[in-house]
Amino acid sequence: MSVTTDPGLEQYVLRHIDPEPEQLHRLNRETHRRCLYPDMCSGHYQGRFLKMLMRMIKPVNILELGTFTGYSAMCLAEGAPDNAAVHTVELNDEMGRMIQENFNQWPHGHKITLHIGDALQLIEQLSRQYGPWDLVFMDANKRNYADYYQAVMPHVASGGFIVADNTLWYGKVADSDAHDAQTLGIRHFNSIVASDPHVEKVILPLRDGLTLIHKL
Ligand SMILES: C[S@@+](CC[C@H](N)C(=O)[O-])C[C@H]1O[C@@H](n2cnc3c(N)ncnc32)[C@H](O)[C@@H]1O
Numbered sequence: 001m002s003v004t005t006d007p008g009l010e011q012y013v014l015r016h017i018d019p020e021p022e023q024l025h026r027l028n029r030e031t032h033r034r035c036l037y038p039d040m041c042s043g044h045y046q047g048r049f050l051k052m053l054m055r056m057i058k059p060v061n062i063l064e065l066g067t068f069t070g071y072s073a074m075c076l077a078e079g080a081p082d083n084a085a086v087h088t089v090e091l092n093d094e095m096g097r098m099i100q101e102n103f104n105q106w107p108h109g110h111k112i113t114l115h116i117g118d119a120l121q122l123i124e125q126l127s128r129q130y131g132p133w134d135l136v137f138m139d140a141n142k143r144n145y146a147d148y149y150q151a152v153m154p155h156v157a158s159g160g161f162i163v164a165d166n167t168l169w170y171g172k173v174a175d176s177d178a179h180d181a182q183t184l185g186i187r188h189f190n191s192i193v194a195s196d197p198h199v200e201k202v203i204l205p206l207r208d209g210l211t212l213i214h215k216l
Pocket residue numbers: 040041042043065066067068069070071072073089090091092117118119120139140141
């Protein structure tokens with residue numbers, strides 16, 4: 001039994017952790033009303049975890065790959081120190097206005113800069129301009145996780161972190177009958193990370209799987 005498969009247990013957890021801030025709650029609802037795949041939004045549970053993680057690590061330079069409606073960027077900014085900068089990259093330019101409006105209304109939004117474009121193409125440029133990164137939140141195209149990892153790793157500060165979302169991919173990573181492109185992408189990424197001697201790594205079964213990677 002897990003929080004992912006048992007809605008009753010998930011509701012219990014949500015009642016016993018910090019409440020979702022009102023603006024994030026509205027954004028979550030708005031995301032479910034307007035977007036085709038609303039479950040991509042980090043949501044209450046993972047959002048509170050990301051905020052807490054920022055409190056623990058205190059990263060100053062943060063890169064997020066995959067903004068969607070801005071929910072996770074707002075949680076990263078909320079928990080990060082006052083002098084932190086969150087650079088978040090989103091491919092879909094139709095989302096730009098909605099995302100920026102949300103950032104503008106968020107008390108921690110001044111820490112966030114939105115970049116519209118392809119994460120893989122922007123990693124090098126943004127890293128030269130704003131890196132090295134104390135923390136990277138990887139949450140864009142699942143097929144490209146291994147490429148993101150290889151591109152961004154040289155720009156992660158020694159002692160810095162990569163947090164990768166959806167690394168259990170609905171459990172499909174361990175299903176030998178699953179061969180779709182996204183499952184293959186995540187599996188490839190997971191095996192690269194597992195065999196990388198330069199990092200410590202742990203997969204948390206939180207929501208859809210969150211891998212914490214610590215650069216030594
Ligand atoms: C899972 S959602 C991100 C969710 C968000 N981080 C959150 O937790 O609320 C993935 C996002 O990555 C974007 N994306 C997909 N491919 C991308 C790429 N190559 N570069 C940048 N963003 C990309 C998608 O448009 C989508 O909005």
